[in-house]
Amino acid sequence: MMRLMEDELFPSTPGKVKIERTHTINRQFHRCFASTSTMFLWALFLIALTASYLSFQSFVDSSSRYFNASWGGMHWEKQIRSSATVRRPGGFSVLVTGAAGFVGTHVSLALRKRGDGVVGLDNFNSYYDPSLKKARKALLESHGVVVVEGDINDARLLAKLFDVVPFSHVMHLAAQAGVRYAIENPASYVHSNIAGLVTLLEACKSADPQPAIVWASSSSVYGLNEKVPFSEADRTDRPASLYAATKKAGEEITHTYNHIYGLSITGLRFFTVYGPWGRPDMAYFSFTRNILQGKPITVYRGKNRVDLARDFTYIDDIVKGCVASLDTAEKSTGSGGRKRGPAQYRIFNLGNTSPVTVPALVGILERHLKVKAKKNVVEMPGNGDVPFTHANISSARAELGYRPTTNLEAGLRKFVKWYLSYYGYNPRSSGIAGGAGSRTASAKSL
Numbered sequence: 001m002m003r004l005m006e007d008e009l010f011p012s013t014p015g016k017v018k019i020e021r022t023h024t025i026n027r028q029f030h031r032c033f034a035s036t037s038t039m040f041l042w043a044l045f046l047i048a049l050t051a052s053y054l055s056f057q058s059f060v061d062s063s064s065r066y067f068n069a070s071w072g073g074m075h076w077e078k079q080i081r082s083s084a085t086v087r088r089p090g091g092f093s094v095l096v097t098g099a100a101g102f103v104g105t106h107v108s109l110a111l112r113k114r115g116d117g118v119v120g121l122d123n124f125n126s127y128y129d130p131s132l133k134k135a136r137k138a139l140l141e142s143h144g145v146v147v148v149e150g151d152i153n154d155a156r157l158l159a160k161l162f163d164v165v166p167f168s169h170v171m172h173l174a175a176q177a178g179v180r181y182a183i184e185n186p187a188s189y190v191h192s193n194i195a196g197l198v199t200l201l202e203a204c205k206s207a208d209p210q211p212a213i214v215w216a217s218s219s220s221v222y223g224l225n226e227k228v229p230f231s232e233a234d235r236t237d238r239p240a241s242l243y244a245a246t247k248k249a250g251e252e253i254t255h256t257y258n259h260i261y262g263l264s265i266t267g268l269r270f271f272t273v274y275g276p277w278g279r280p281d282m283a284y285f286s287f288t289r290n291i292l293q294g295k296p297i298t299v300y301r302g303k304n305r306v307d308l309a310r311d312f313t314y315i316d317d318i319v320k321g322c323v324a325s326l327d328t329a330e331k332s333t334g335s336g337g338r339k340r341g342p343a344q345y346r347i348f349n350l351g352n353t354s355p356v357t358v359p360a361l362v363g364i365l366e367r368h369l370k371v372k373a374k375k376n377v378v379e380m381p382g383n384g385d386v387p388f389t390h391a392n393i394s395s396a397r398a399e400l401g402y403r404p405t406t407n408l409e410a411g412l413r414k415f416v417k418w419y420l421s422y423y424g425y426n427p428r429s430s431g432i433a434g435g436a437g438s439r440t441a442s443a444k445s446l
C-alpha cells in the first residue's frame with residue numbers, strides 16, 4: 001500500500017524539469033510528512049505509555065492504601081455505625097476529634113454515658129507518650145466508643161466518616177497543644193491547628209446534614225493583655241506564642257466558615273485545664289513526676305520577681321462546659337455546601353475565675369504527694385509564656401449555665417490519686433513503678 005502511494009506520488013519515470021521539480025518537492029514533502037507522522041506516532045506512543053504508567057501507579061497507591069489503611073471496609077463501617085448509635089431520645093451523634101487526648105477522652109466518655117453516639121478520631125502522634133493515648137483509647141473502647149486512628153488532614157477519611165454517619169455535632173479537640181513547644185516545632189502547629197482545621201471545616205461544610213461544631217480555642221489568645229479578668233470582647237491581636245497565634249487564626253477561620261457556609265460554630269477558650277488522665281507536658285503533671293522521682297523542678301518567675309499565675313481549670317468543669325455547648329448549639333443552616341441563612345457563632349471563656357500562682361501550685365502538690373520539691377526558680381524565658389491568665393466567665397454562665405465547682409486544691413488531690421494509681425509509686429526507691437499504659441485503664445480511675 002505504501003509502495004503504491006509512493007509510486008503514484010513519485011513516478012519512477014523522470015519527465016520534464018518542471019515535473020522533475022514537482023517530484024523533488026513532493027519527495028521532500030513526503031519525507032517530511034513521513035518523519036512528522038512517525039514523530040507523531042512516537043509521541044502518541046509515549047503519551048499512552050506515560051498515561052498507563054501513571055494509572056498503574058495510582059492503582060498500586062490506592063490498592064496499597066486500601067490494604068494498609070487502618071480504616072475502611074464493611075466491618076469497619078459497622079463498628080463506626082455502632083459507636084455512633086444514639087441511645088437516648090433526642091440524643092446526638094458526635095464526631096470527637098482528638099478523642100485520645102486529655103479533654104477528648106473525658107468529653108467522649110461523658111457523652112457516651114448519657115446515651116449520645118460517639119466516634120473518636122485521633123492521630124496518636126508522639127508529642128507526648130503515645131502509650132498514655134493508647135490507654136485512654138482502651139478506656140473509651142471499654143465503654144463502646146471507637147477511636148479511629150487518622151489525621152484531621154486526611155480529607156478522604158473525613159469524607160468517609162461523614163458518609164457512614166450523619167453526625168449531628170463535631171466536638172473538635174484535635175490540636176497541637178503546648179505553648180513553648182512551638183519554638184521547637186512550629187510546623188506542627190500549622191499542620192494541626194490551621195491546615196487540619198480547614199480540612200475538617202471543609203468536610204463539615206460539605207456534609208449533609210452539616211453538623212454543629214464546638215471546638216477548642218485557648219486562653220492564650222489574650223496574649224499580652226493586662227486588663228483582667230479576660231473577657232471575650234477584649235482584644236486578641238497580640239499573641240505571645242505561635243500556638244496562641246494559630247488558635248486566634250482558628251477563631252477567624254471558623255468565623256469565615258460560619259459566614260460563608262452557615263456552619264454553627266462555638267469556640268471555647270480553655271484556661272489551663274488539668275486533672276486525671278492529663279497531659280504529661282503540662283507543669284502540674286511534669287512537676288508531680290519530678291517531685292516523686294526526687295528530681296528538681298524549674299519554676300518560672302515573671303519580671304520584677306513577680307510570680308506567674310494561671311486560672312487552672314479542673315477537667316470536670318471543662319467537660320460540663322463542652323457538653324453544655326453541644327446542648328445549646330443551634331443547627332447549621334447550610335446544605336449542599338451552600339449557606340441557607342445566618343448561623344450561630346459563639347465564643348466562650350471556660351476558666352475557673354480564681355488564678356493561683358505557680359509556687360502555690362507546687363505547694364499544693366507537695367502536700368498531696370507528701371514530698372518536698374527541689375525548686376529551681378528562674379526568670380521566665382521569652383518563649384511564648386504569658387505572666388497570668390484570669391477568665392471572666394459571665395457569658396458562659398449566662399448562656400451555658402457554666403459554673404466551675406472544683407478548686408485547685410481539690411482538683412489536684414484527684415489528679416494525684418489518679419497519677420499514683422496509674423503509674424504507681426514506691427517511696428523507698430522514689431521512682432515510678434509501672435509506666436504509662438502498664439495498667440488496665442478503668443473507668444474508676446476517672
Ligand SMILES: O=C(O)[C@H]1O[C@H](OP(=O)(O)OP(=O)(O)OC[C@H]2O[C@@H](n3ccc(=O)[nH]c3=O)[C@H](O)[C@@H]2O)[C@H](O)[C@@H](O)[C@@H]1O
Pocket residue numbers: 177178179217218219220270271272273281282283284298299300301308309310358380385
Ligand atoms: O490555657 C491555655 O490556653 C493553655 O494552657 C496550658 O498552657 P500553660 O498555661 O502555659 O500551662 P503549663 O504549660 O502547664 O504552664 C503553667 C504555668 O507553669 C509555668 N511553668 C511551666 C513549666 C515549667 O517547667 N515551669 C513553670 O514554671 C508556666 O510558665 C505557666 O505559668 C496548655 O499547655 C495549653 O495547651 C493551653 O492552651
